[in-house]
Amino acid sequence: MKTKMKWVAPVAAALLLAACGADEEKALNDTAKEQETVEQAKAAGPYTVIDDRGIEVTFNEVPETIISLQPSNTEILFELGVGEQIVGATDFDVYPEAAQKIERVSTSMAINAERILELNPDVVVAYTSGNEEQITQLEDAGLKVFVIASATSFDDVYTDIIQLSEVMGVEAKGEEIVAGIQAQITAVQEKTDTVGTKKKVYYEVSPAPDIWTTGNNTFQQEIMNAAGVENLFADQDSWLSVTEEDVITRNPEVIITPATYMENAVDEILGRAGWDQIQAVSDKSVVLVDGEVMSRPGPRIGEAVEIMAEAVYPNLFK
Structure with missing residues (x-):
């Protein structure tokens, strides 16, 4: 019996190496496709994304610098792979660890408008919660502001992820993140359903x-x-x-x-x-x-x- 099974180990090893190679190739292809999406968006000229005020915000190209005025949106941007482009955040942006190194331009309730204007970001990702005057102040100064309403449900979170992925030209990544979250929740429910x-x-x-x-x-x-x-x-x-x-x-x-x-x-x-x-x-x-x-x-x-x-x-x- 052992003699007959000698071929199994080398074949299994070869199959494993092939599978690993295929996985690596798929990951590289996925990364290349995402990069291609960004480049296509930049080359395509103006594109429009509707924010949670119902306002159509038009971008001539994908933003390269961002200010995020809510911790949850900062987490989303990092998850989308564009966190390194954030140049200003709030005092409460602590996750992921890299977010702690971003310059603070807001307490979440009050913004440092002067500093935000100095940083001159390509987009300010703001939120609705009594901050309408501050948003108007930034827009009047010529900054592009994209408003995300504070999420009150999982569906809101999914929508936020998709919206920000559209703003940043990484729609495929946004859909992947949403699918991953939903799969994680489903896996938990399969356990608790028992x-x-x-x-x-x-x-x-x-x-x-x-x-x-x-x-x-x-x-x-x-x-x-x-x-x-x-x-x-x-x-x-x-x-x-x-x-x-x-x-x-x-x-x-x-x-x-x-x-x-x-x-x-x-x-x-x-x-x-x-x-x-x-x-x-x-x-x-x-x-x-x-x-x-x-x-x-x-x-x-x-x-x-x-x-x-x-x-x-x-x-x-x-």
């Missing part, structure tokens, strides 16, 4: 005594829905303040908190007076998660869904 009864989860945003959580019609609710968990306060809308008695009465099976801004958040919750009667506390099912990932409507939403699902159903991810 759960008979969804676990009741309390998501604590800020700690006692001023406790806040998330209700229905929020980005976090969509993460919970996709992760196959039941939000303890889904019967109420938006962000809401709750009492300790509310939480104790509703008796969550798992407590999730993104309170990375305080030390020992999990121990603080486990040690609260009267909370020992809560199932999540008695079972020590209190989990600290990355608040930045869980709250940022950008390309890491698939990761957020996976983090939530794994925190609630750890056995499914072993």
Whole structure:
């Protein structure tokens, strides 16, 4: 038997090398196609992309320098492979690590218009949230502004990615990113679909005594829905303040908190007076998660869904 199988190892090795070579060739071809798309867009002359104000923004060529005024858009631009072209960002742009080296031109709420004008970017990627006057100020000064509304759903995030990929001439990359996120979420759901009864989860945003959580019609609710968990306060809308008695009465099976801004958040919750009667506390099912990932409507939403699902159903991810 061993004699008959001598040919298997070298043939398998050859097939493996061929497969690796094919994968490398495909990756190179994909990169070449993306570059060709950018070059074609530049050579094609003016093109127009509609922003979230419904305004048609026309570009004579693909922007080479960008200012991003919202962290989620900065993450999208990096994911699209054009992050190195960002010359100005906000104080809260911390991901990926390279974003921390970009010059700060905004606190997210207030912009340094003078500095932005000095940098003279090809496009300013702004957002809507009471910043209309600042946007007008930049446009009046002659800058091209592309506005992305703050995302409130996964579909909004997908649209943001596609819009920015169109602005930057990398449409194929944008579609690839969206497909990757959707595949990641589907993979999580294939695991959680095996759960008979969804676990009741309390998501604590800020700690006692001023406790806040998330209700229905929020980005976090969509993460919970996709992760196959039941939000303890889904019967109420938006962000809401709750009492300790509310939480104790509703008796969550798992407590999730993104309170990375305080030390020992999990121990603080486990040690609260009267909370020992809560199932999540008695079972020590209190989990600290990355608040930045869980709250940022950008390309890491698939990761957020996976983090939530794994925190609630750890056995499914072993």
